[in-house]
Amino acid sequence: MKIRTLLYIFVLKCIVFCDGVTAKELLFCYEDKNAAPLFLGVDKAIPIDQPDASVEVLSLLDKAIDGVEIKFVRKPWRRCLSDLEFNRVNAVIASYRKGRENVAVYPVDQQGKLRDDYAVSEFSSCLIGRYKFHKEWETREVFQNKAFTIAIPNGYGLNSALKEEPFFIHNTFSKSKAFELLDKGVVQASVDLCQVDGLKVSSYPYEGNNVKPIYPPYETSHGYLVFSKKFYEENNTLSWEIWHWLSKFESAPVYIKYLQTPK
Template sequence: MPVVHNTYISRYLPILLTVLAIITPASYAKTPKPVAVVSNSDATLTFCYEDKQLLPYYAGNSNNVAELPGASIEHLRAATAATGVNLQLIRLPWLRCLQGLKDNSIDALIASVETERLHYTVYPKLANGEPDTNRAFNQLGLCLAHRFDNPITDKIKSKTEQFSVARALGYRPIPMPSNAVIIGVHSIEKALDLVVSKRVDATTMLCQLNGLDAKEHHLNLLPIQLMYPPIHQSFGYLMLSNSFYQRYPQLSEQLWNALPKTLDKARYLEYLNVTE
């Protein structure tokens, strides 16, 4: 057996030990482990909407999902399908939907951006922090609705002659001409009755949906006409809970991006003609 001289060992042992240190399994243990990515099919969005009919958005007056559920539900189904998100629908009174979003027991609802909701909602934003209207769920316009034989246009232009506008109690104030006098009533139906009976000059009604002129079906049976352009426009956003967005930030952005691509404007208009 050949003899290995001590001088040979002393010369090459440090090099050998360095090589062994590099290839030892312990060095591999320091490499960061890949982060598990949850696939889209594993994500479920629990969406809450009101248990009262609100056409064209929601159909049916119960806690059950109607066979023809409303244009907003059809739109949401298309967007979640396009992004591979499972969808669970829940119908509750509106305030309970808001509370569920606040305590993270539900994941999403459709609402406007309001200051009091900012601390518990997440919605699509521009780089400057403003709401991204291009990724809004829907847009609506409100017009003044008046009797066809009421010269309300002249009253508005006069700036000095007052005119009355009936609006349902609980609705948020919207900008009005300076000579408008707001009359609070208990319902939209009551507001229309006052207009038809000439006891007030006007009320506000839906007249635009997603950039298209729109008219609720029952107005065709009344001596009412809508005054364009809309006096007010607003946007509804897919509001996500803080918990859902923190779990699925990229998926949330994909879902918001899918909304304008899956919007069927004609379907919203078709639901306005539903009579039951």
């Protein structure tokens, strides 16, 4: 009886202490479409060379924090969000949308305000066009009936202020197609990522047609690493350790590198 008791205590201790040493698996889901510089490629394969900016950042986090082991899976974006809600994956990178906090845990302070300093990324979008569009845009309030044709690629949108502007919108599947329409003069304007953490950038590939962004940006958004409710409840300390690491890591150079990589 004494031997059995000692054996039971040994097994119990092993469960308690050994489990604390084992790294917690974190299953991260990200979109299976090209959304440079966040994610590259258009299928479910996880690239080995140049694995995407966000994947590179999280891989560095994985190496820096002993208590977590990150695994990656690619799915359609809506599927990632659905799997997060039902705890089939543990984390995604997402901007804030009203109601999304019902299925995901964001880094917030004691008052419930989002901690932007804990975000993975900060991206700003600008209208882009040639010199003529810039001039006409500046005087659009004088010519109330003037309308502009603009190409909006998948994944981009216009904020509430721009939705009131006189635009004829061409929706395109990709950013490259939107840029092609602008280059050929089919549309007068498009949108582009123009700042990363306040640093001015551009991914417009065509030269010699004087297409430039209009500053200041019309929209700035933050990408947060958000956790499923269950993962956060079971790994509260680890979740905050991860967010704290992200707040100290300079991610802008990584995103800019991928933005400037030929695609």
